Amino acid sequence: MREVFHQSLEDVRHRLVEISELVTVAIDKATRAFATSDVTLAEEVIENDAVIDEKALSLDELAIEILARQQPVARDLRIVVSALRVSASLERMGDIAEHIAQLTRMRYPERAIPKGLKSTFTKMGELDVEVAEKLTELLRTEELALVAELRNADDKLDELHVSVFEKVLSDSWQGEASATIDATLASRYLERFGDHAVSVAKKVSYLATGDWRTETDTVDVIAFPSP
Secondary structure: OHHHHHHHHHHHHHHHHHHHHHHHHHHHHHHHHHHHOOHHHHHHHHHHHHHHHHHHHHHHHHHHHHHHHHOOOHHHHHHHHHHHHHHHHHHHHHHHHHHHHHHHHHHOOOOOOOOOOHHHHHHHHHHHHHHHHHHHHHHHHOOOHHHHHHHHHHHHHHHHHHHHHHHHOOOOOOOOHHHHHHHHHHHHHHHHHHHHHHHHHHHHHHHHHOOOOOOOOOOOOOOOOOO
């Protein structure tokens, strides 16, 4: 029975990695579509968000089944409950990618990125893809050195997010109301994507170390026990 339980926990981990991989693809396509006004690519992101939602729901159902059938306690209980919270964050990250794609589709055939902000949004998109890739690797390997790297990338996203607001609020800004709205919405989406990734990273770190450290060194402990 214990072996079955550990296999179920391993299944949960594999499903989290799978969802994170799908989110990585979604944010990559969404940011590229946003930068190039590629409406076909944007449509792919919007359509495929349902797959992320479905897999997140399936994982939640598995976690609830584990809670009901196995009645885990202590650390095992924290693993299952954390998986539910991580799943919710990943699903939300997929939604953010969809929102960015919707901005692209809404403004097509015009560019969604206002003049003067292309380089900023390009960098934010690159950072979000980097964050998604690192988060997937963290969920796959539980290598806690990645937590600090995720926090650093998120700090850069925060700085770029602030720079967008400074730009649109400056006297030199000549964008129309729609351009201002697009800029602030897109910047907020890209910044929040990083926030969700850091939130997931903290949960993985907590499972491995037992505390909510903000700065994490590499620790040779895995978050999910092997079967």
